[in-house]
Amino acid sequence: MEGSEMRRGAPCWHRRPDVGLSGINDAVFVQSAMYSTLKRYFSVKSYYKNVLEMFNEMLLKCSIGHHLEKQLTKTDKPDLSLFTMEKYEAITKYKTAYYTFQMPVGLALLMTGIDDPETHRQAKTILLEMGEFFQIQV
Incomplete structure (x- = not known):
């Protein structure tokens, strides 16, 4: 988010030529999947x-x-x-x-x-x- 090329020793996801701004949607997807997973395994x-x-x-x-x-x-x-x-x-x-x-x-x-x-x-x-x-x- 702060303009880095690398994150924890790997290229930043949004810096990849095949990702770019679609990385924003990927982040939303991961967050949604997180909540779905929590609900599936822990809601009870x-x-x-x-x-x-x-x-x-x-x-x-x-x-x-x-x-x-x-x-x-x-x-x-x-x-x-x-x-x-x-x-x-x-x-x-x-x-x-x-x-x-x-x-x-x-x-x-x-x-x-x-x-x-x-x-x-x-x-x-x-x-x-x-x-x-x-x-x-x-």
Whole structure:
């Protein structure tokens, strides 16, 4: 989304000559398939609603992260005076930490019946810090 040629060591999907802007439709398709899969396998589970909420929250957080990053890199020559540690931490948290660290563990806690809010809060705090550390290393 930020103009990269590569993503995690592979060419970005939308950069392929046979994909281009149809990659937008592909993303919508994948998201729709995700919800269909969740419904098919988990709709009868007591945690289904919470799982859907977690996926919705993750999608929102990732979108916020991409938006924040794009605001800092709108032009070919980014204005570094706009860049602060607070903004960087927000970008790493929203763009990477939620879906890479917090979400998998949060889902595992829900699916194993661990629904204590304090346990989730503590795990989230630790996992978001791990996500920030991970992003700094990349």
